[in-house]
Amino acid sequence: MTVATDTTTRSEEVFRVTRSRRNVAWTGAGALAVVVVLAMFPYIVYSGTTTIMVQAFIVLILASMWNLLAGYAGLVSVGQQAFVGLGAYFVLILAIHGTSPFAALPVAAIGCGVAALPLWWLVSRLRSGYFAIATWVMAATVMLVIEKFSSIGGGTGMQLPGLSGFSPTLLTADTYWAGLAVTVVALAGIYLLLRGRLGLVLTAIRDDETAARSSGVRTGVARLLVFVVAGAGCGAAGALLAINQLLVQPGAVFSVQWTAEMAFATIIGGLGTIEGPIIGTAVYMVLQQTLASYNAWYLIILGLVAITVALFARRGLWGLVDEHLNVRLFPVGYWLRSTDTAERRNGARRG
Amino acid sequence: MAWVNAIIQGVLTGGLYALFACGLSLMFGVMNVVNLAHGDLAVVAGYVAIGIIAVTHVPVLASFLIVVPVMALLGYVLQRTILQGALDRSVLTTLLVTFGLSVVIENGLLQFFTANSRAIGTGLSLVTGSFKLGSQIQLGYLLVVIFATAVVVLLGLQYFLSRSKYGRLIRAVADDKEAAQLSGVDYRHVFGIAAALAFGTVALAGVAYGMYSQLQPTTGTDTILLFAFAAVVIGGLGSLWGTLLGGVVLGVAQQIGAQINISDEVLAGYIVFLAVLVLRPQGLTTRRAQS
Numbered sequence: 340m341t342v343a344t345d346t347t348t349r350s351e352e353v354f355r356v357t358r359s360r361r362n363v364a365w366t367g368a369g370a371l372a373v374v375v376v377l378a379m380f381p382y383i384v385y386s387g388t389t390t391i392m393v394q395a396f397i398v399l400i401l402a403s404m405w406n407l408l409a410g411y412a413g414l415v416s417v418g419q420q421a422f423v424g425l426g427a428y429f430v431l432i433l434a435i436h437g438t439s440p441f442a443a444l445p446v447a448a449i450g451c452g453v454a455a456l457p458l459w460w461l462v463s464r465l466r467s468g469y470f471a472i473a474t475w476v477m478a479a480t481v482m483l484v485i486e487k488f489s490s491i492g493g494g495t496g497m498q499l500p501g502l503s504g505f506s507p508t509l510l511t512a513d514t515y516w517a518g519l520a521v522t523v524v525a526l527a528g529i530y531l532l533l534r535g536r537l538g539l540v541l542t543a544i545r546d547d548e549t550a551a552r553s554s555g556v557r558t559g560v561a562r563l564l565v566f567v568v569a570g571a572g573c574g575a576a577g578a579l580l581a582i583n584q585l586l587v588q589p590g591a592v593f594s595v596q597w598t599a600e601m602a603f604a605t606i607i608g609g610l611g612t613i614e615g616p617i618i619g620t621a622v623y624m625v626l627q628q629t630l631a632s633y634n635a636w637y638l639i640i641l642g643l644v645a646i647t648v649a650l651f652a653r654r655g656l657w658g659l660v661d662e663h664l665n666v667r668l669f670p671v672g673y674w675l676r677s678t679d680t681a682e683r684r685n686g687a688r689r690g
Numbered sequence: 691m692a693w694v695n696a697i698i699q700g701v702l703t704g705g706l707y708a709l710f711a712c713g714l715s716l717m718f719g720v721m722n723v724v725n726l727a728h729g730d731l732a733v734v735a736g737y738v739a740i741g742i743i744a745v746t747h748v749p750v751l752a753s754f755l756i757v758v759p760v761m762a763l764l765g766y767v768l769q770r771t772i773l774q775g776a777l778d779r780s781v782l783t784t785l786l787v788t789f790g791l792s793v794v795i796e797n798g799l800l801q802f803f804t805a806n807s808r809a810i811g812t813g814l815s816l817v818t819g820s821f822k823l824g825s826q827i828q829l830g831y832l833l834v835v836i837f838a839t840a841v842v843v844l845l846g847l848q849y850f851l852s853r854s855k856y857g858r859l860i861r862a863v864a865d866d867k868e869a870a871q872l873s874g875v876d877y878r879h880v881f882g883i884a885a886a887l888a889f890g891t892v893a894l895a896g897v898a899y900g901m902y903s904q905l906q907p908t909t910g911t912d913t914i915l916l917f918a919f920a921a922v923v924i925g926g927l928g929s930l931w932g933t934l935l936g937g938v939v940l941g942v943a944q945q946i947g948a949q950i951n952i953s954d955e956v957l958a959g960y961i962v963f964l965a966v967l968v969l970r971p972q973g974l975t976t977r978r979a980q981s
Contacts, residue, residue: 415785417726461964464971468724469927471785472919473967476960479916483957595911599793606786635797642794649786650775 366669377519381512389515393583395624396518397576400525401601402608402616402623404572407529409602410611411541412565413548415467417598418474421458421481422451422570424593426577428485431587434501435491441517444578448521451574455567463562475595482593496588499581514582521575530613530669532568537561545611573597599638603645609655613669618656691826693949698827700945704938705837706902709895710918711925711933712844713888719928720864720884723773723784727791729915731889732896734795735761736905739897740808750811750901758893765889766882773885774878792911799907810900817901836898840937843891844930850887860884920963926973935974939966 381389401419408414429447434440458481462473486494502510532538540561543551552558581587600623608619623641630637648655654662710732717723725731738760739753748756776787811817820830851857859880862870867877899905899914917940925936940959947958966974 409782409786413782415782415789417789461967464967465923467781468718468722468726468785469919469923471724471726471789472915473923475911476916476920476963479912480957480960480964483960487957596793599789602786602789603793606790635801638797639794639801642790642797646772646787646790646794649783649790650772650779653779653783 374519374523378516381515386508386511389511390583391624391628393515393518393579394627395620396522397579397583398600398604398623399616399620400522400572400576400579401597402604402620403525403529403613404569404576405598405601406605406610406613406616407532407541407565407572408569410605410615411533411545412562413544414562414566415471416474416566416569417471417595417602418462418476418478419569419573419601420593420595420597421474421478422455422573423577423580423597424478424482424485424589425451425454426574426579427581427587427592428491428577429574430578430581431491431497431499434499438501440499440501440578440582441513444517444521444575444582447578448571448575451577452567452571454574455570456563458570459563459566463559463566478593478595482589485593486589492587492589494589496586496591499585499587502582502585514579517582518579521579525572525575526613528568528572533613537564541565596638599642603638603641605655606645607641607648607655609657609661611654612657612661614660615655615657618660622656693946695827696945696949697942698823698829699833700942701938702829702833702837702941703902703945704921704934704936704941705833705840706895706898707917707921707937707940708934709836709840709843709891709898709937710914711921711937712847712930713891713895714915714918715922715928715930715933716847716884716888716891718922720860721769721773721777721881722781723777724788725773725888726785726788726915727795727910728892728918729913730792730795730799730910731761731764732892732899732914733799733905733907733910735893735896736810736900737799737803737808738893739810739900740905743810750814751816753810754894754897757897758890761893762886762890765885765887765892768889769882769885770878774881777881792915796907796910803907805906805908807904807906808900809904810897814901832902836902839894839898840934843894844934847887847891848930856880856883917959920959924963924966924974929973932973939974 433443604619609615921936925932943962948955
């Protein structure tokens with residue numbers, strides 16, 4: 340705000356504060372085109388490819404949610420697998436009672452968002468690193484409680500019922516479309532969220548929490564909202580996982596590996612940008628597919644790359660792109676735009 | 691009588707948890723680093739001990755004399771390189787880096803040593819032996835020794851921090867590292883010393899856990915890190931003796947849970963942890979709430 344008033348008093352004609360950039364129109368058109376092409380995938384590629392794409396969607400949703408938590412709200416949660424698992428179990432429970440798993444997916448997402456409220460009440464008492472381990476304990480506790488119910492498979496898990504009526508081809512295609520739909524909703528939701536008031540608040544917290552608080556920003560409420568949204572998003576990803584694997588096992592859906600994957604993809608791609616998780620997911624999928632036959636090696640290599648990036652290229656791969664090309668696919672911040680091209684580079688570039 | 695037995699067992703396992711927790715607590719207190727790889731490093735120490743015993747055939751207890759200094763050295767080096775590098779950037783970076791380390795170590799162990807569980811010193815009379823207290827209470831020698839070790843380690847740490855030169859430096863740096871730096875203290879070196887201390891206790895705890903139970907690559911996070919953390923929070927952040935109390939409360943809760951239903955051992959511990967978090971977030975021993 341001060342920036343805007345300062346510049347307007349100094350030189351009204353030269354600067355203006357704007358959000359849209361020249362590339363926004365064609366970014367929007369491009370995004371639409373990408374979604375349309377992706378939606379046609381089941382007709383044009385092998386089913387093996389769409390199955391891999393569903394995995395990529397799951398990682399992308401998870402990474403985007405984790406980015407919202409760690410990149411914007413400063414909440415390093417190591418317990419997001421609690422919501423992945425809860426999402427999967429919501430679908431399982433609804434499917435046992437006769438609901439179609441696809442119809443159960445949005446219910447699972449909402450259910451996880453609601454479940455995030457009491458869990459937030461518990462873990463928000465601790466800060467920073469202790470918050471991280473508290474979320475981990477939270478996930479372990481949720482898993483132990485779920486395992487107590489033998490009607491939903493207890494400690495061994497259960498096949499997902501309700502999908503036997505589908506032909507394999509149709510099921511693969513439907514799963515893919517469901518994955519695409521959740522991804523689009525998640526990314527669009529995050530984009531709109533960050534463009535709104537909450538986005539400003541979160542960007543302020545990300546850049547300097549103390550300054551944000553002293554300017555009257557209610558950081559607690561913003562963080563609660565982010566935790567709920569991330570819970571719902573991870574729940575939706577967990578629901579997708581259940582539909583994709585047709586099997587819900589507590590040890591698998593509540594594995595900390597989910598948090599490792601979402602964190603590594605986000606860190607490598609670039610923390611605190613919407614584009615980062617997309618790039619990170621691409622890197623993740625390439626590594627995972629290349630090293631698929633070497634067991635845990637892809638996680639080891641991803642981990643080492645993530646540590647290196649966190650230490651030496653803090654804004655990730657997208658940060659490197661942004662530094663050199665100065666582009667932004669999803670503009671959520673405000674720009675100080677000058678009519679003079681040379682000065683445009685010096686404008687406020689955070690966002 | 692089974693209940694009394696369970697409570698005594700719980701108190702003794704609490705010593706083991708306190709041994710795990712004091713390193714975590716120390717690193718947080720001094721450098722504001724929450725080391726998410728803490729538990730995995732304990733498992734690494736256990737595997738190193740197994741390797742040393744297998745190769746050199748030294749007695750199990752002698753392996754401590756090698757493993758503890760090796761891990762302490764690793765702690766110093768890790769602190770001076772990766773952890774300090776992360777700290778110079780932000781607290782968030784230390785979390786990302788230690789979480790990365792945790793995943794890398796765990797999967798590395800899985801890759802090289804398989805998921806099989808391993809135990810240390812299975813044939814030793816110290817490990818298998820027990821004595822009777824009265825007619826129905828049976829106590830393993832090992833747990834008693836571990837509890838005594840934990841008390842000695844905590845006493846030693848307390849003494850070291852309050853009396854020795856390096857202890858004074860550590861406290862000074864923990865209070866205000868810039869001010870300490872101005873008085874001519876190289877805070878990075880002091881951080882390294884604190885990390886070495888923490889890693890030494892971790893090594894001790896890791897090998898002890900290998901003797902008490904079994905080590906698997908996933909033990910580091912599933913069990914050690916989460917239990918250590920629960921002990922720290924129950925006892926109160928930043929208090930060494932609180933850590934022992936926290937460990938004991940956690941151990942007793944687990945043993946009582948196991949008495950009710952054998953599969954509820956871990957869950958009972960976490961429920962007590964969550965209850966403390968809700969009712970007394972500042973922990974059982976500290977008076978002032980810390981954020």
